[in-house]
Amino acid sequence: xxxxxxxxxxxxxxxxxxxxxxxxxxxxxxxxxxxxxxxxxxxxxxxxxxxxxxxxxxxxxxxxxxxxxxxxxxxxxxxxxxxxxxxxxxxxxxxxxxxxxxxxxxxxxxxxxxxxxxxxxxxxxxxxxxxxxxxxxxxxxxxxxxxxxxxxxxxxxxxxxxxxxxxxxxxxxxxxxxxxxxxxxxxxxxxxxxxxxxxxxxxxxxxxxxxxxxxxxxxxxxxxxxxxxxxxxxxxxxxxxxxxxxxxxxxxxxxxxxxxxxxxxxxxxxxxxxxxxxxxxxxxxxxxxxxxxxxxxxxxxxxxxxxxxxxxxxxxxxxxxxxxxxxxxxxxxxxxxxxxxxxxxxxxxxxxxxxxxxxxxxxxxxxxxxxxxxxxxxxxxxxxxxxxx
Amino acid sequence: xxxxxxxxxxxxxxxxxxxxxxxxxxxxxxxxxxxxxxxxxxxxxxxxxxxxxxxxxxxxxxxxxxxxxxxxxxxxxxxxxxxxxxxxxxxxxxxxxxxxxxxxxxxxxxxxxxxxxxxxxxxxxxxxxxxxxxxxxxxxxxxxxxxxxxxxxxxxxxxxxxxxxxxxxxxxxxxxxxxxxxxxxxxxxxxxxxxx
Numbered sequence: 001x002x003x004x005x006x007x008x009x010x011x012x013x014x015x016x017x018x019x020x021x022x023x024x025x026x027x028x029x030x031x032x033x034x035x036x037x038x039x040x041x042x043x044x045x046x047x048x049x050x051x052x053x054x055x056x057x058x059x060x061x062x063x064x065x066x067x068x069x070x071x072x073x074x075x076x077x078x079x080x081x082x083x084x085x086x087x088x089x090x091x092x093x094x095x096x097x098x099x100x101x102x103x104x105x106x107x108x109x110x111x112x113x114x115x116x117x118x119x120x121x122x123x124x125x126x127x128x129x130x131x132x133x134x135x136x137x138x139x140x141x142x143x144x145x146x147x148x149x150x151x152x153x154x155x156x157x158x159x160x161x162x163x164x165x166x167x168x169x170x171x172x173x174x175x176x177x178x179x180x181x182x183x184x185x186x187x188x189x190x191x192x193x194x195x196x197x198x199x200x201x202x203x204x205x206x207x208x209x210x211x212x213x214x215x216x217x218x219x220x221x222x223x224x225x226x227x228x229x230x231x232x233x234x235x236x237x238x239x240x241x242x243x244x245x246x247x248x249x250x251x252x253x254x255x256x257x258x259x260x261x262x263x264x265x266x267x268x269x270x271x272x273x274x275x276x277x278x279x280x281x282x283x284x285x286x287x288x289x290x291x292x293x294x295x296x297x298x299x300x301x302x303x304x305x306x307x308x309x310x311x312x313x314x315x316x317x318x319x320x321x322x323x324x325x326x327x328x329x330x331x332x333x334x335x336x337x338x339x340x341x342x343x344x345x346x347x348x349x350x351x352x353x354x355x356x357x358x359x360x361x362x363x364x365x366x367x368x369x370x371x372x373x374x375x376x377x378x379x380x381x382x383x384x385x386x387x388x389x
Numbered sequence: 390x391x392x393x394x395x396x397x398x399x400x401x402x403x404x405x406x407x408x409x410x411x412x413x414x415x416x417x418x419x420x421x422x423x424x425x426x427x428x429x430x431x432x433x434x435x436x437x438x439x440x441x442x443x444x445x446x447x448x449x450x451x452x453x454x455x456x457x458x459x460x461x462x463x464x465x466x467x468x469x470x471x472x473x474x475x476x477x478x479x480x481x482x483x484x485x486x487x488x489x490x491x492x493x494x495x496x497x498x499x500x501x502x503x504x505x506x507x508x509x510x511x512x513x514x515x516x517x518x519x520x521x522x523x524x525x526x527x528x529x530x531x532x533x534x535x536x537x538x539x540x541x542x543x544x545x546x547x548x549x550x551x552x553x554x555x556x557x558x559x560x561x562x563x564x565x566x567x568x569x570x571x572x573x574x575x576x577x578x579x580x581x582x583x584x585x
Contacts, residue, residue: 001532016543017522024514126449180553213501233512239504
């Protein structure tokens with residue numbers, strides 16, 4: 001290389017690095033991403049306790065369903081997503097979607113197949129062996145995001161995440177897009193919990209990694225483009241091999257608590273806090289609530305208490321209970337047993353709060369149905385009073 | 390753009406394999422054999438198997454072959470085709486050491502060792518860009534040809550030629566680490582046997 005070429009290449013290098021640097025510089029003046037803290041309406045003093053249970057999907061007969069999620073559209077309709085097939089990990093597993101009109105409080109639409117391995121393979125233009133976990137959530141307007149798992153080889157540790165966007169509340173969907181989130185063949189990334197909205201218009205979506213290490217992460221999604229395209233990056237909540245499937249509850253622009261499924265011998269719900277909007281998280285600790293290596297979900301109530309849905313056992317998923325904490329997750333009071341049947345499984349709770357203040361909980365019921373339980377805060381308070389007696 | 394580029398690595402790999410196989414029959418240098426092998430490789434890469442082009446089957450299991458590995462393969466194909474040696478021993482040694490160092494920094498932590506994830510630095514401007522930019526300038530001053538690979542990597546990143554939007558994926562991939570390990574180990578063993 002002669003001197004002239006070296007100078008030309010140095011200039012080329014500087015220009016090529018100036019490109020990403022300029023976009024970074026343009027973000028310097030902006031406020032860092034913060035959680036859009038939930039501002040729930042104060043429940044009416046005289047509202048009566050209310051609780052309704054129903055199934056979202058019809059009985060699949062010999063098949064199975066799992067990993068339900070739910071969200072509310074701008075017009076108040078509810079949309080739920082889950083996967084189902086002959087068995088977990090089977091090639092015929094597909095992701096289904098159903099909606100519920102607020103005018104028909106007990107009627108869910110017939111499940112519609114949104115993604116299966118054939119359509120995912122076509123859209124992602126690659127071999128897909130099977131599809132798995134999915135979650136659905138709303139963006140601005142009637143935009144719906146479906147984040148789902150595909151596997152090209154191996155088991156769950158071979159999972160990759162994909163995103164599919166609908167701009168008309170789930171009637172039509174854009175082609176799936178692969179999210180590259182790991183340097184190791186882009187595998188072992190999974191999703192199962194609801195996102196936390198950000199003040200920037202984006203989302204902090206709790207995800208997790210399971211391969212050699214098992215740990216919780218946050219997928220930062222920035223949406224806003226007309227075509228529904230997203231920008232994304234990922235950060236770590238904790239390392240190691242003990243905690244996965246984070247459920248994040250934000251109670252301030254920079255404050256949040258993450259609750260974890262515990263894989264270790266401690267067999268207790270894991271917990272960590274952030275005081276800088278998810279930039280860093282405290283070392284995970286365990287609560288005095290048992291966890292049989294199963295998913296939990298938490299949600300913030302109008303008075304900033306936290307409601308947790310969990311399997312109250314160190315051995316199995318034979319029950320599903322609700323507990324409330326009024327000190328941001330340190331101490332808990334069990335308030336209700338939603339399910340308890342020996343030999344059965346109740347798993348993967350997923351909660352949202354709709355605009356009318358109702359709390360919607362969906363979970364896998366006997367691996368056959370996705371159950372939807374709706375209740376208000378008056379019901380929670382009534383349960384608490386009953387427990388106190 | 391990344392869709393078209395996704396065929397490049399599989400095409401080069403098929404070409405290198407064909408060169409390796411047919412090379413046993415005699416020399417393959419020159420425009421004519423290269424053109425014929427290139428056409429055959431392109432045909433194989435786009436041939437649908439079970440509804441997917443062969444190249445996309447490869448991409449199904451690893452969608453982000455690094456620019457470094459692609460460049461090494463390209464240079465190897467070029468060397469067999471025309472006898473042009475773009476990468477001398479010093480350049481290759483730099484490539485192996487750079488890739489292995491990057492791999493040692495990246496993979497253990499990215500796969501869960503500790504609470505810090507260096508992979509995070511690959512999305513948007515960060516310390517990683519400063520380090521790789523600094524190494525690029527340093528290698529330019531040292532007139533090491535590996536610098537061309539690093540410049541190609543940042544150019545490819547800016548053009549989003551890979552499916553990934555993370556700079557790490559443009560610099561290294563698991564196969565590159567494997568190749569680097571094999572190359573450095575065999576170099577070490579050669580030196581050891583020479584001494585003996």
